[in-house]
Structures are given as structure tokens and as C-alpha cells.
Amino acid sequence: MITDFRRIIFAVITTIIFLVILRLFLKRKIRTSKFKKWCRLISDKFHDHQFLKVPEFNDNYQENQLFRRVSLYLNSLESLEHSDYTNLISGSKPTDILLSLNPNQNILDEFLGARLLWTYDVVPSDTAEKSFLLKIRKRDKRRVLRPYLQHIHTVSDDIDHRVRDIRLYTNSSSGWKTTPFSHPATFETVAMDPELKNKVKSDLETFQKSKQYYHRLGRVWRRSYLLYGPSGTGKSSFVAAMAKSLSYDVYDLDISKVSGDSDLKFLLLQTSPRSLILVEDFDKYVAGKNTSSPSSSAAVTISGVLNFMDGVVNSCCEERVMVFTMTTKEDIDPAILRPGRVDVHIYFPLCDFNNFKNLASNYLGVKEHKLFSQVEEMFNNGVTMSPAEIGELMMVNRNSPSRAIKSVINALQTTSYTNGVIESCKGTPKNGYRSARESVDEPFDSVAGIGCRDGVKEIRKLYGFLTRKSGRKSDSFDLGT
Numbered sequence: 001m002i003t004d005f006r007r008i009i010f011a012v013i014t015t016i017i018f019l020v021i022l023r024l025f026l027k028r029k030i031r032t033s034k035f036k037k038w039c040r041l042i043s044d045k046f047h048d049h050q051f052l053k054v055p056e057f058n059d060n061y062q063e064n065q066l067f068r069r070v071s072l073y074l075n076s077l078e079s080l081e082h083s084d085y086t087n088l089i090s091g092s093k094p095t096d097i098l099l100s101l102n103p104n105q106n107i108l109d110e111f112l113g114a115r116l117l118w119t120y121d122v123v124p125s126d127t128a129e130k131s132f133l134l135k136i137r138k139r140d141k142r143r144v145l146r147p148y149l150q151h152i153h154t155v156s157d158d159i160d161h162r163v164r165d166i167r168l169y170t171n172s173s174s175g176w177k178t179t180p181f182s183h184p185a186t187f188e189t190v191a192m193d194p195e196l197k198n199k200v201k202s203d204l205e206t207f208q209k210s211k212q213y214y215h216r217l218g219r220v221w222r223r224s225y226l227l228y229g230p231s232g233t234g235k236s237s238f239v240a241a242m243a244k245s246l247s248y249d250v251y252d253l254d255i256s257k258v259s260g261d262s263d264l265k266f267l268l269l270q271t272s273p274r275s276l277i278l279v280e281d282f283d284k285y286v287a288g289k290n291t292s293s294p295s296s297s298a299a300v301t302i303s304g305v306l307n308f309m310d311g312v313v314n315s316c317c318e319e320r321v322m323v324f325t326m327t328t329k330e331d332i333d334p335a336i337l338r339p340g341r342v343d344v345h346i347y348f349p350l351c352d353f354n355n356f357k358n359l360a361s362n363y364l365g366v367k368e369h370k371l372f373s374q375v376e377e378m379f380n381n382g383v384t385m386s387p388a389e390i391g392e393l394m395m396v397n398r399n400s401p402s403r404a405i406k407s408v409i410n411a412l413q414t415t416s417y418t419n420g421v422i423e424s425c426k427g428t429p430k431n432g433y434r435s436a437r438e439s440v441d442e443p444f445d446s447v448a449g450i451g452c453r454d455g456v457k458e459i460r461k462l463y464g465f466l467t468r469k470s471g472r473k474s475d476s477f478d479l480g481t
């Protein structure tokens with residue numbers, strides 16, 4: 001009893017000592033930052049400064065673009081997050097919260113070793129005259145002002161680009177036509193191996209930050225991806241997710257509408273930087289051909305397509321991501337998909353149990369269910385369907401998760417006699433991601449062979465049958481099919 005009491009006393013004393021030390025430490029940190037501030041103020045007394053004003057409007061009351069850029073730039077500074085006082089305002093999306101300077105607030109920035117002090121000046125009047133005032137040491141001005149303003153331009157451009165709406169461009173005989181890009185898919189909604197998804201995400205992020213790296217190597221700053229796999233496995237949805245995460249416009253190129261090689265080149269030249277150029281069903285144009293195939297009678301020749309892939313007019317095709325989709329790369333000459341031409345190959349398989357759970361969570365909002373073990377067993381036995389087909393069954397039965405899962409089980413049971421065929425798809429890389437470099441060192445398995453394609457066709461036929469059958473039971477199914 002006495003020992004327990006002693007233990008409690010000991011614990012209380014230790015906690016008190018810890019809290020006192022923590023407080024002293026925090027106070028010291030605050031003192032250090034205050035001390036630094038005083039040092040700065042004193043050292044400023046010994047330097048000549050220049051003040052530069054960036055007003056909101058010019059003499060003709062037109063908006064000063066530099067003011068907007070400075071505002072975007074300063075509001076993005078990390079030092080604003082740690083300042084004593086900041087405004088919080090909501091962004092365009094309900095979940096976005098943005099920081100913004102308070103009138104007459106100062107914010108310190110550092111650039112190339114120079115200190116730049118900004119003040120957001122608001123003169124209280126009817127028109128609330130606003131400006132940003134930059135205080136810079138005269139000694140630093142000549143050295144840093146020009147590159148600093150350039151830096152503000154680059155950063156604000158980048159922010160502008162990230163927050164604006166993405167556009168979709170489609171080609172017609174008269175060039176590109178544009179509409180807002182409204183595909184709702186995101187990386188979160190596409191069910192696939194999470195490790196693979198993260199790899200692609202970080203690959204895209206690295207690409208975006210690698211301008212200097214590419215240039216040092218003398219390479220054009222572009223990256224290309226091949227998404228291949230059976231129909232309805234999420235390739236197009238994934239492209240939408242890629243474009244959104246990059247905040248790139250999408251140029252959806254329909255080669256069948258291109259009138260010839262020079263037209264193809266012209267369309268490529270007309271794309272803008274920071275865009276994703278998409279060619280769906282690419283196998284239609286390159287299957288069974290090789291790099292030295294003679295010009296065909298088709299409007300676009302294989303060499304025209306290869307030049308397009310290489311971005312023949314290279315310098316104009318910087319900061320582009322190219323994406324090609326196809327169901328199988330079985331009949332494609334590997335030289336067409338060689339590294340440099342296609343950098344990353346991503347395989348989209350038919351559904352496995354993990355993807356099924358992912359879909360169940362997204363479509364039905366269930367993470368666990370008593371029927372899951374039955375479904376898992378079926379997938380383990382090699383029966384499968386495309387995520388599109390499973391998603392469809394879940395969507396029409398979304399009001400009852402049990403009914404939805406049962407309908408998937410029924411559909412899987414009906415497909416079970418194609419098990420042997422589907423089994424032949426099982427040689428797919430478990431992790432569907434391979435960089436083209438890897439694929440050279442260690443060639444891909446023949447992953448989407450004839451058997452697999454036949455299997456998919458078989459499922460499609462069955463699925464058509466199933467949807468017709470289920471359509472009688474559910475009105476919404478009729479709408480969906």
C-alpha cells in the first residue's frame with residue numbers, strides 16, 4: 001500500500017519536473033527568436049534601404065498584375081504559417097483553407113542570401129488603397145531584385161496553374177476543340193494495388209520537379225506511360241486521376257481523325273506545356289507493325305506515329321506527359337515501346353480480392369462483410385471479373401450491400417467455368433508497375449495473351465447475359481446498361 005503511494009508521488013513529481021523543463025525550453029526558443037529579431041533591427045540601422053511599392057492599380061485604374069502575383073506568392077510563403085498573425089479564408093473547394101496576410105502585416109522572405117521585408121499596406125479610405133511595400137538593402141538590390149521578381153513570377157504561375165480548372169481538348173479536322181474537363185475519377189476512387197498507385201503518384205511528382213535534372217542530361221522534359229490491360233479495368237479513369245493530380249490539361253488525340261503525318265505533327269505543336277497527351281487504344285495503330293514498316297495507306301504512317309511519340313519537334317514539347325492505353329501489348333514490336341519512347345508500363349489486371357474490397361468500400365461504404373470470405377475464396381480459385389463489371393453490380397444494388405455482394409458472387413459463380421481461361425492471366429506481374437528500364441533488363445511476362453483476351457471476351461458475353469438477366473430484377477440496372 002505504502003509502495004503504491006510512493007509510486008504515485010514519484011510519478012506526479014516526475015511529470016511536474018518534465019512540464020517545468022518543457023516550459024523553460026519553449027521560453028528559450030521564443031527568447032532566441034526575439035533576440036534574432038532585435039539583432040536584425042539593430043543591423044538594419046547600419047544599412048541603407050530602398051523601398052519599392054507594388055500598388056494594386058496603375059494610374060489608369062487598371063489592375064496591376066504584379067500585385068496579384070506578389071499576393072499569391074506571399075500568401076504561399078511558409079513563414080506566413082509561422083507568423084504571429086494570419087487570416088484564414090476558405091478556398092474554391094469547401095475543404096480548402098488558405099492563409100492570407102492581414103493589412104499592415106510584415107512578412108520576411110529570404111532569397112539568395114538577401115533579406116526582403118514585405119508589408120501589406122492598406123490605406124483606410126473609401127477605396128481602401130492597397131499595395132505591397134518591399135524593403136530591401138541597397139547593397140542587395142542590384143544582385144537579387146531581378147532574379148527575385150522572376151522567382152515570384154514562376155511561383156505565382158505555378159500556383160495559378162494548380163488552382164485553375166483543367167480543360168479537355170479533342171481533335172477534329174479543324175484542330176483542337178476544348179471543353180471543361182469534368183471526369184470525376186481520382187487516385188482515391190480507382191481501385192488498384194496501393195503500392196503501385198503510390199509509385200505512380202511519386203513518379204509524377206518527381207517528374208514535375210525535375211526540369212533541371214532533365215536539362216542537365218540534355219533530355220526533353222517529358223515522360224510517357226503505357227497503361228495496358230483488359231477492358232473495364234480503370235485505364236481511362238486512371239488517366240483522369242493522373243491529369244488531376246498534375247493539374248494538366250488533357251489532349252485526347254483520336255488518331256483516326258488525323259489527316260496525315262504533318263497534321264499529327266501540327267496537332268502536337270499546338271499542345272501547350274503542362275499537358276497530358278492521351279492516345280487511347282493505341283494498339284489499333286501500331287499492332288503488327290515495326291519501326292521500319294513501310295508507309296501504309298492509312299492516313300497516318302507508323303513513322304509519323306513514332307515521330308509523334310518521340311516529339312520530333314522536341315524543344316516545343318517540354319513539360320508534357322504522354323499516355324497510351326491498350327488492352328494488350330502482345331502484338332506490339334518492343335522497339336515501338338522502347339525506353340525513352342515509353343518510360344513506364346503499368347498493367348491493369350482484372351479484379352482481385354483486394355480490389356474488390358476497395359470497390360466495396362467506395363461503392364457500398366462497407367469495409368467488412370460476412371460474405372467477404374466467400375468472395376475471397378472465389379477470387380483465390382482464379383475466378384474474376386473486371387472492376388467495371390463489379391462496380392456496375394454494386395452500383396445498381398447500392399441500397400443493400402448484402403444484395404450487391406450476393407450479385408457479385410452469383411456473377412462470379414456463373415463465370416467460374418471459364419476459370420481455366422482466366423487462370424492464364426495469372427502470370428501478370430503482381431505489382432503491375434515496371435519502368436521501361438526494368439522491362440529491358442528483365443522482360444515482362446507475356447501477361448495479356450490470347451487466352452486472357454478470350455477469357456475477357458467470354459466474361460463480357462456472360463456479363464451481357466447477366467446484366468440482361470439482372471435487369472429484370474432491378475429498374476436501375478436497366479438504366480445503367
Ligand SMILES: Nc1ncnc2c1ncn2[C@@H]1O[C@H](COP(=O)(O)OP(=O)(O)OP(=O)(O)O)[C@@H](O)[C@H]1O
Nearest residue numbers: 189190191230231232233234235236237387388391
Ligand atoms: N480499378 C477500378 N477502380 C474503380 N472503378 C473502376 C476500375 N476499373 C473500372 N472502373 C469503373 O468502370 C468504368 C470503366 O472504367 P474505365 O473506362 O476506366 O476502364 P478502361 O480500362 O479504360 O476500359 P476500356 O479499355 O474499355 O476503355 C468506370 O466507370 C470506372 O469507374
Ligand SMILES: [Mg+2]
Nearest residue numbers: 235236280325
Ligand atoms: Mg478506356
